[in-house]
Amino acid sequence: MAIAEEVATNFARRVVKKYQLIPPVDVEKLIQQYASLKYDEIPIEGADGISVNLKVSGKKPFVLVNSSIPRLRKRFTLAHELGHIVIPWHTGTIIDNVDPNRHTSSTNEYWAIESEANSFASELLMPKEWVDKILADENDLAKAHYTISEKCKTSAHAAALSLSRILPPNIVFASEKHGKVEFSGKTIDTFANVLLADGDFPPTAYMYSERHYHHASRDRILHWWKLPGRLLLQAEDKRDWRTILQDILEDIGIPSSDRHTIMLSINGVFGSANGRVKNSRNYSKATVTAACMQRFKDRNDFSDFSNHCDFEAFIAKRVQDLFQK
C-alpha cells in the first residue's frame, strides 16, 4: 500500500475504533455526526457526491449525494465523503466524478485525494481486522468475497478491491456476468495479466492455477485463482528453445516476414518476467518459470502462442538455457 493510502486507512481505523463500528456500518447515521447531509439530483454528469465547506472555520461541512445512484454506491459515496471530511488536507469543495476518463482537465493532485478518500471508505466499510477474521474461517476466496460484500453491504467490486489489498501475491480475480467480464484485478506484486473488463469471459482463464474458487449468486459468478509463485516444467524436449519457438510460430501460421518482430516481443516478455523476479531472494528456475506463465498466459496478443502444446517446452528450455549461462 502506498504511504498516502496507508495514512488515509489509519484515519478510517480511528473512526472505526472511536464509534466501535462493526459491519454493516450505518454510514448514513455516522456522517451526520460530522456534516449536514442531503440526497438530490446533481446536475454534473457522472458526479456521485459533493462535499462543501471542508475545514472552513465556523462552518459545518455539507454533503450532497446523488439520489439517482444505486444503493450500494450511495453507501460507498457516503463513506468516501466522510473521508474528505476527516482527512485534514482535504479542504474547500470537492466534486466526486466517478469516471477518471471524464476528468481529463483535472490534476494528479485531484486523483491523489480521490484515492485517499477511497482507501478511507474501503477501510471504514470493510475494516481489515474484521476481514482478516472472515479469511481465517474461510479458505474459499470466492465465498469470502461474497460474504464480505453481503455483510458489509458494499458492491462486489469494492469488496474485491478491499480483499485484493490484503491477500498475498499471485492471486487474480474476475467477476463473470452474462458471459462477460464485469470487473477483474489482482493482488499487489502479482505479475499475471488481468482479464479485460467488458470482454467475453474466457472459460480457459488461468488454466495453470493451483486453485480456482468460484461462487455464483444471482446473475454474477465471482472467480478467484491462486497462481503458482514457483513452477517447474519438464525440459525433456530434444530441440533447443530457438527451434521450438520457430516450430511453434510456423505452426500457428506466422508468416516468415513477421517472425523476427514476434520473436523480439516474446523475448521482451521473457525478459520482463525474468526481471520481475531477478532481484528477489528466491530467484530460481521455478520462480522465473512461474513468472513467465503469468506474463505470457491470459493475454489476447499471445494466445495462439501460449496455448500451443509446445509452449511449456519452450519456457522450460528457455529457462534452462538462462540458468546454464
Ligand SMILES: [Zn+2]
Ligand atoms: Zn472524492
